[in-house]
Structures are given as C-alpha cells and as structure tokens.
Amino acid sequence: MLLGLHDHWQELCHCHVSLSIYLGFLGAQGKFAYKLLNDLFANYSNALRPVEDTDRALNVTLRITLSQIIDMDERNQILTAYLWIRQVWVDAYLGWKKDAYDGIDSIRIPSSYVWRPDIVLYNNADEQFTGSMETNVVIRHDGQVMWDSPAITKSSCKVDVSYFPFDGQECRLTFGSWTYNGNQIDILNGLDTGDLTDFVENVEWEVLGMPAKRNVIIYGCCSEPYPDITYTLLLKRRASFYIFNLLLPCVMISFLAPLGFYLPADSGEKVSLGVTVLLALTVFQLLVAESMPPSENVPLIGKYYIATMTMITASTALTIFIMNVHHCGPGAKPVPKWAKKFILQYMARLFFVYEVGETCKSSKRQPKVRVVDGRTEEGGHQPRVCATGLCLCRHGSLLRDVEYVANCFRDQKAAQKRTGEWKKVAKVMDRIFMWIFFVMVFFMSVLILGKAI
Numbered sequence: 001m002l003l004g005l006h007d008h009w010q011e012l013c014h015c016h017v018s019l020s021i022y023l024g025f026l027g028a029q030g031k032f033a034y035k036l037l038n039d040l041f042a043n044y045s046n047a048l049r050p051v052e053d054t055d056r057a058l059n060v061t062l063r064i065t066l067s068q069i070i071d072m073d074e075r076n077q078i079l080t081a082y083l084w085i086r087q088v089w090v091d092a093y094l095g096w097k098k099d100a101y102d103g104i105d106s107i108r109i110p111s112s113y114v115w116r117p118d119i120v121l122y123n124n125a126d127e128q129f130t131g132s133m134e135t136n137v138v139i140r141h142d143g144q145v146m147w148d149s150p151a152i153t154k155s156s157c158k159v160d161v162s163y164f165p166f167d168g169q170e171c172r173l174t175f176g177s178w179t180y181n182g183n184q185i186d187i188l189n190g191l192d193t194g195d196l197t198d199f200v201e202n203v204e205w206e207v208l209g210m211p212a213k214r215n216v217i218i219y220g221c222c223s224e225p226y227p228d229i230t231y232t233l234l235l236k237r238r239a240s241f242y243i244f245n246l247l248l249p250c251v252m253i254s255f256l257a258p259l260g261f262y263l264p265a266d267s268g269e270k271v272s273l274g275v276t277v278l279l280a281l282t283v284f285q286l287l288v289a290e291s292m293p294p295s296e297n298v299p300l301i302g303k304y305y306i307a308t309m310t311m312i313t314a315s316t317a318l319t320i321f322i323m324n325v326h327h328c329g330p331g332a333k334p335v336p337k338w339a340k341k342f343i344l345q346y347m348a349r350l351f352f353v354y355e356v357g358e359t360c361k362s363s364k365r366q367p368k369v370r371v372v373d374g375r376t377e378e379g380g381h382q383p384r385v386c387a388t389g390l391c392l393c394r395h396g397s398l399l400r401d402v403e404y405v406a407n408c409f410r411d412q413k414a415a416q417k418r419t420g421e422w423k424k425v426a427k428v429m430d431r432i433f434m435w436i437f438f439v440m441v442f443f444m445s446v447l448i449l450g451k452a453i
Contacts, residue, residue, distance in 0.1 A: 032102040037109070040094055040139075046115045049184060050091040057183055060117045061088040062175055062229050063190030066210055068200045070152065072169070072235070075293050078125045079157040079171045079233070084198075086190065087117060087147045095143035104141070111137045111147055117185055122174040122228065126154040161292050164299035165242035168208075169235045176228030182216060187227045189214055194231050204241070208234040246284060246301060247448065250308065253280050254441045257312045261434035265323050265426060274316035281309050304448045308441070315437055322429050328422040353428045 051058050065084035072079055091114060098105060114137055138146045157171035177185045194210030210233050216225045260273040285305045292299055298306075347353075 032104055033107060036096060036101045036104060036107065040096065041113065044093055044114075046113065048115065049180070050093050050115050052092045057186040058089060058117075059186050059188055060119065060177075061188045061190045062086070062119065063088075063195065064173070064175070064210075064212070064231055065195035065197075066199050066207070066233070067150075069202045069205055069207070069235075072157075072205060074159045074161060075291060077157055077159045077293060078154050080152065080154050081173075081233075083151050083153055083173075084195075085149050085151055085175075087119060088190070089117065089145055090143045091115065091139070091145050092143060094139050094145065096141050098141050106138055106140045108136045108138050111135060111149070113137075114139070114145060116147060118178045118180065119175055119187065120178050121153055121155060122176055123156045123172065124154065125156040159293060160297060161295070161299045162297045164288075164292065164301055165237055165239040165246070166300065167237055169205075169237075171233040171235065173231040173233065174228050175231075176226060181222070181224035182227045183224055187214070187229055189229060194233070204238055206236045206238055208236055210234065242301070243449075246288065247304075250281060250284055250301075250305060251441075251445045251449075253277055254308045254312075254445070255438070257308075257315050258434045258437035258441065260315060260319055261322075261430040261437070265423075265430075270319045270323060271316060274312055274319060278309060278312045278316070281305055281312065285309070300448065304444065307444055311437065311440060311444075315433065318433055322426045322433075325422055325426040325429070347428050347432060353424065353431055 049058055063086040065086070066081065067084055068082040070080040070082055094114065096104075111134060116137075133149050133151065135147070135149045138148075140146075153173070155171065155173055157169065159169055161167055176187060189212050191212065193212055196207060196210060199207060210231055212229055212231050214227060214229050216227045218225055254277075257274060257277050260270050260277075263270045263273065285302065288299065288302055288305065292302070
C-alpha cells in the first residue's frame with residue numbers, strides 16, 4: 001500500500017512539473033515555447049554524450065561558490081559546507097534559431113530532461129552520498145546548457161591540530177567525472193578561485209581564500225588521463241572562544257600553584273592546594289582531548305596543560321619535602337654550616353625572610369650571658385657577692401640542683417634554636433621555589449599566548 005502511494009505521489013509531482021512548465025510557457029510566447037520544447041526533445045536522448053563527433057572531448061566549465069561552512073568536525077576530520085555548483089557545457093542537439101520561435105533566446109526546464117555530466121566530489125565523506133539538488137537548467141539558443149545547483153557536501157579533510165587553538169587548516173574539494181576520461185569530458189576552471197562574494201561568515205573559522213587548480217592524473221589502472229579541479233579552502237581558526245574558555249582559566253589556575261609555597265606550613269593546606277589545582281587542570285585536559293582527533297600530534301594547548309601539570313606535580317612534591325624539613329623535631333641534627341651561611345644569611349636576605357620582630361635593618365640581639373662560679377649573669381652586671389661566709393649558694397647539694405636545672409634549660413634552648421633554624425630553612429626554601437615557579441608559569445603563559453600574535 002505504501003509503495004502504491006509513493007508511485008501515485010511521483011505521478012502527481014511529475015504532472016505538477018509538466019503543468020508548471022506548460023503554464024510558464026503560455027503567454028506572449030507560450031505557443032512558440034511549447035512548440036520549441038516538443039521540437040527539441042522529439043528525438044533527444046539524455047543517455048548519451050551530446051557531441052556530433054564522438055572522438056572529440058566535451059568541455060565542461062565548473063565554477064564553485066562557497067556559501068557557508070556548516071561544520072568542521074576535527075575529531076572525525078570532516079568538513080561540511082554549503083556550495084553552489086555551476087556547470088556549463090554545449091549540447092550539440094539542443095540549439096535552435098531564435099527567429100523560428102518568435103525570438104526565444106533561452107528556456108528553463110528540469111535538469112532531468114537533458115544529459116548531465118557525472119561530476120562528483122571525489123573526497124566525499126557523506127554516509128548517504130546525497131548529491132546536488134534537482135534544479136532547472138537554462139538552455140540557450142546556441143546549445144549552451146547552464147546548470148546551477150546547491151549542494152551540502154561532506155568532504156574528508158586532513159586536520160592538523162599541532163597549533164590548536166591558533167591553527168589553520170587546508171581542506172581540499174576535488175571535483176571530477178566519475179566515468180568519463182579526459183578524452184571524453186574535459187573539465188575547465190570557470191574562475192581561478194572559488195567564489196566567496198556570497199559567503200556567510202562563520203563564527204569559528206575565517207576563510208582566507210579558495211584557490212582552484214586543474215590537475216590531469218593518469219591512474220595505474222588506465223592509460224587515459226582523468227582531469228579534475230581541486231579547490232583548496234584556506235581556513236584560520238578564530239581563537240577568541242578558546243582563549244577565554246580554555247586558555248585563560250588554565251593560566252589563572254597555574255598561577256595558584258606557586259602560591260602554595262607561600263602558605264604557612266602549619267596551616268595544613270599546602271598539599272591540598274597543589275592536588276586541587278592538578279585535578280582542575282586534568283578536567284581541562286580531558287575537555288581538549290574529547291574534541292581533538294586521536295593523532296600523534298599533540299595540540300599546543302595540550303602541551304601547555306601537560307607542562308603545567310608537570311610543574312604542579314613537581315611543586316607538590318617539593319612542598320612535601322619542605323614540610324618535612326619544617327617539622328624537624330628537637331632530636332634533629334643542627335643545620336650544617338654551609339646551609340647557615342648560604343640559606344639563613346644570603347638567601348634569607350635576598351628573599352626578605354626574617355623572624356618575628358626581625359627586620360631587614362636589625363636582627364635579634366642576644367643578651368650577653370656570663371657564667372661565674374656556676375651562676376649565669378646577663379647584661380654585664382657584676383655578680384652578687386655573699387655578704388656572709390655562710391652563703392647558702394655555696395651549699396653543695398643546692399649547687400648541683402641549680403646546675404641540673406641550668407643544663408636542662410640550656411638543652412631546651414638549644415633544641416628550640418635548632419628547630420627554629422630548620423623552620424627558617426624551610427621558609428627560605430618556600431620563598432625560593434615560589435619565585436622560581438612564578439617565573440616558569442609567566443614564561444610558559446607568554447609563550448603560549450605569543451602564538452596568537
């Protein structure tokens with residue numbers, strides 16, 4: 001039943017087209033146009049190549065107008081474009097004298113009525129192989145046939161994303177006859193370039209040009225030449241969208257990584273910050289990987305992500321090491337002499353690292369301590385002298401107790417000093433690595449953004 005309805009619908013459409021042609025011809029020249037149509041197609045066949053001499057090639061002039069870029073699928077490497085295809089040739093059996101038909105210069109009839117060249121897109125990537133639309137052809141009195149047809153084409157395009165998102169692509173559209181060789185149909189350029197006058201601007205791609213080149217290829221299977229015309233579509237990506245949505249967030253997140261060295265070690269958030277930044281960059285890396293083809297060429301923004309993630313991993317590892325230095329307990333060994341001289345003196349002054357109450361102009365001054373007869377004295381004061389010979393300070397047991405307390409106090413002060421020195425070493429190392437990583441992030445960002453210029 002459905003098949004019968006389909007056949008009936010085709011008959012109605014055919015009748016509608018015939019009626020439209022008939023009514024269009026009726027008018028001042030309607031009778032002559034109807035007579036011309038009958039005379040032209042009385043003994044005409046659209047199955048054979050319309051030439052009087054079969055040994056001569058039929059020239060077909062091809063002209064392509066790019067109307068719109070619908071989609072550029074980088075992952076599947078397919079370009080979808082809206083084209084206007086114009087083909088012009090001379091049909092030796094469709095000419096007439098204008099005077100015999102009341103001066104009719106041209107007629108427009110459905111393209112299925114006449115012979116058409118089988119020019120197709122060689123690098124077609126459409127699954128359904130949909131061709132051009134069935135439109136009318138314009139036939140002139142000298143036999144010239146002009147066929148304009150719109151077509152939505154899907155062509156394969158080799159995509160190079162090495163400099164994504166600042167990349168440019170070259171997509172080729174190759175048109176040629178599918179069955180006729182160069183001795184039967186010769187394809188000529190209508191223009192040296194594709195027509196871009198009616199091009200609708202694309203929000204993602206900028207068209208730099210569309211040069212056309214005629215090629216004559218002899219394949220290994222056949223000795224005859226096969227001409228074709230290749231249009232090279234030169235595209236440049238508009239990178240603003242990717243700069244604001246993928247690149248700038250990554251740059252801002254990258255500048256958070258060195259700030260992890262500035263956090264106090266006792267806060268307990270130094271490692272957490274590095275891990276959080278690393279996870280955020282991993283999400284952006286996955287977003288880029290989903291839209292890129294799985295090729296060996298890593299895009300520029302992907303290289304930037306990998307370099308930044310490597311840097312953040314290194315900073316997190318260094319943070320763990322510095323925290324271990326910061327939390328050295330009282331039982332730790334003293335700071336080596338070279339570390340005291342190089343880190344605690346020179347590098348601390350260079351990176352403005354001072355203790356609490358210590359400034360760049362003054363440092364902590366330790367009071368002078370002297371020990372006289374087992375007694376400690378501060379500030380250079382003279383020791384007290386017992387007024388009597390029976391001073392209790394000279395009692396043996398009491399003297400030993402005081403000496404024990406003094407030794408414990410001295411050991412405690414020494415342990416606190418060692419701990420404080422190790423904490424200062426860790427703080428100086430934090431500042432050193434913070435500025436090193438700030439410089440690295442800055443230069444990496446300058447290099448990646450410099451590609452946009």
